[in-house]
């Protein structure tokens with residue numbers, strides 16, 4: 081029996097809630113950002129990347145967010161439309177707010193950082209008035225991106241979306257998604273992250289992100305098992321903990337533990353893996369696959385994205401991930417312990 085029971089009577093498969101931004105990735109990479117002169121513009125923002133990833137995999141995707149009233153806002157909205165993502169619940173900020181701009185620094189294939197311009201940002205001006213109860217009721221699942229909790233009024237809008245989801249049997253997925261910008265204190269972060277994590281059904285995050293969320297209840301940090309048990313005790317059915325190139329582990333509330341090593345690739349950058357991972361893992365879950373197959377699919381997509389220049393344009397289709405995994409298993413064998 082599937083760990084997660086999605087309500088198949090709902091029209092939309094998934095609705096991420098949070099930022100849509102733009103990534104400017106250096107074309108002349110493998111050097112410090114201040115030495116780069118040429119950039120390629122991509123749609124960005126983790127929840128937006130996940131929306132693109134799941135649309136590429138054929139899912140019926142919506143989105144709740146707010147964009148700037150300018151060319152950048154129109155760029156990202158039109159990009160969504162071309163990908164078949166519903167934009168009816170993407171509001172336009174009318175007080176001069178800007179779209180988030182992320183300048184990425186790719187120092188080496190394993191050493192990257194991101195510089196985010198997020199002052200007066202449109203996505204954090206999302207209000208409770210922008211949250212449509214019927215739209216959430218019509219979705220099998222929503223994804224709350226942690227950064228949407230970083231400031232009001234977006235914070236209250238995201239929390240309202242969770243309440244509507246719980247009211248209407250819409251699955252709540254929490255992508256912890258830590259970005260240091262905008263957060264005023266670690267205590268504030270821990271309070272709001274954990275308030276969503278206590279209401280969610282599935283949590284995905286890196287080990288570092290879980291440590292931040294648990295910094296009040298476990299100041300010295302926790303092991304993965306302790307973390308998983310903690311959040312499953314609140315009703316989460318699945319907890320996925322990612323460890324970068326060391327791989328990832330999925331814990332399920334029926335006692336399952338599934339570890340996977342990453343598929344070896346020549347990485348170009350160290351970011352982007354998480355968004356592809358979430359898209360492909362959740363696709364498998366919505367297809368009713370076993371957790372181990374969801375984990376393998378997510379991990380395969382993640383490896384593809386760390387070896388790509390973008391985090392959105394390069395989101396793969398189902399057959400591309402399948403072929404990637406087939407070739408890697410032919411060469412390197414199983415990456416996940418089966419049976």
Ligand SMILES: Nc1ncnc2c1ncn2[C@@H]1O[C@H](COP(=O)(O)OP(=O)(O)O)[C@@H](O)[C@H]1O
Pocket residue numbers: 286322323324325327328342343344345347350351352353354355357378379382383386
């Ligand atoms: N160098 C790498 N080679 C292959 N896969 C990678 C590499 N780095 C990350 N990944 C994959 O991307 C996933 C997510 O990366 P991680 O950095 O843990 O999360 P996030 O990107 O959300 O910060 C990892 O669990 C792994 O499957």
Ligand SMILES: O=C(O)C[C@@H](O)[C@H](O)C(=O)COP(=O)(O)O
Pocket residue numbers: 099101103123124125126129182194350351352353354355356391
């Ligand atoms: O999250 C952002 O706003 C920037 C993203 O667009 C960027 O591609 C990135 O950092 C991806 O994050 P990850 O997939 O969690 O590594």
